[in-house]
Amino acid sequence: MGDYQPDTVADVLHANLRTQIWEGDFLPGDRVSIRALAQSSGLSVIPVRDAVRRLVAEGALCFIDSRTIEVPKLSYANHRDVLFARLQLEPETARRAFANLTQSDLNTLIDHDMAVNTAIGSNDLSRYMQANFNFHFHIYRKAETPVLLRLIEILWLQSGPSMRFIAGQYGAQTVVADYHKETTDALARRDCDGFVHALRADIAQGMDFILRAEQMEADTARIATP
Amino acid sequence: MGDYQPDTVADVLHANLRTQIWEGDFLPGDRVSIRALAQSSGLSVIPVRDAVRRLVAEGALCFIDSRTIEVPKLSYANHRDVLFARLQLEPETARRAFANLTQSDLNTLIDHDMAVNTAIGSNDLSRYMQANFNFHFHIYRKAETPVLLRLIEILWLQSGPSMRFIAGQYGAQTVVADYHKETTDALARRDCDGFVHALRADIAQGMDFILRAEQMEADTARIATP
DNA sequence: CATACAATGATGTTATATCACGTAAAGCCA
């Protein structure tokens, strides 16, 4: 396998932007200008354009017309599709990771989960996104299956901004009911099926969250136009 | 949703290369040179590089070192992961397409299946790859779920060259047992579950094929070094 | 004859300048 990882300035910028998107630093509808990014990063337009077009290829950005790039606003239908795909891929990826997860990994996961909880406690959406991402991907990376990891990365890239937007709209309290504790508990007692099941429940809960948000929006729309 | 589709020369080149990869015009290990592509297509290096890097982002190409780009050689493990992911995503995508498939679509699918069979009959691997791709993606495109379609496209991009290589190595006769007929039959009698099940069997058969090829390779290796 | 070293060529990357296009604001006329 040619798993060589280039390290050009375009690659670094691309990686940074990806992280920012995963961690929820962008909101749906945010405009991205190649020249503005070039100026702010002190680079020429060529590597910036390279990084941006790569993000477009990953679905993290999109063209609104021939010369306007923005962070996509996922429709609820698309959001459901993302969560459906996540449900199909992530629990099984976690299953493969299970055998590779050590006591040290368990401790790391518990730390990430604590970071999630404190972020929710202090209503810090940014840290919540970051910690939640770290929790999940620490698992997936241990599965050592680059094919699945890549798909999952793309799904998170696409849904990150909209996820944060929806969460911010309906309050961080709504996301308090994650299943991280159940996940780490299952790992602690080396219960593979329980581990996978808890992770599945965590994603399914996100699905419920979207459905609920969609319903609320439909309701308010119905009330607004009786 | 910003589903604007640009149409620059880089986009056209990217689309052409994607089609070529899907249809099996490339083999694992084939080298790709940006300048050579630029010369053969009459373009500058900039748009060619753009298209190539987009393919790298999709996993259709990879860097072997800092300045060598080639078509990836999928390991058997990666190939199994691709087929696993396909199994997770494609049948369910087909299920969503089912309600949108008309009589005209059924006829088109039957035509594609016939093209597959004649390609196998004349041992034309290139046409086989092409027709098989057309058969599957005619279904998936009707599902109207861009998120899932995009993931499936990536999976086919990654596995296409290796798939063709393995098929070519062990003869086209080995792939004769597809489930396209069962799929179209189920569609003809409007049997959604049967439709989905047949498509799942078709992919699973591909999985068996890979496992068999892997086993054969292991056997010959065992014989070679007793 | 073998080895060290330098010149050459090929690679992907990037900077600069220009192109083509579209928007929006300013200007102009009724």
Next chain:
DNA sequence: TGGCTTTACGTGATATAACATCATTGTATG
């Protein structure tokens, strides 16, 4: 003041040329 035209600016896309890196090869030297 309203509506149209024109101009200016900003956008991404592209061509050209220069840059950095590395493999190869030819040559010179021991």
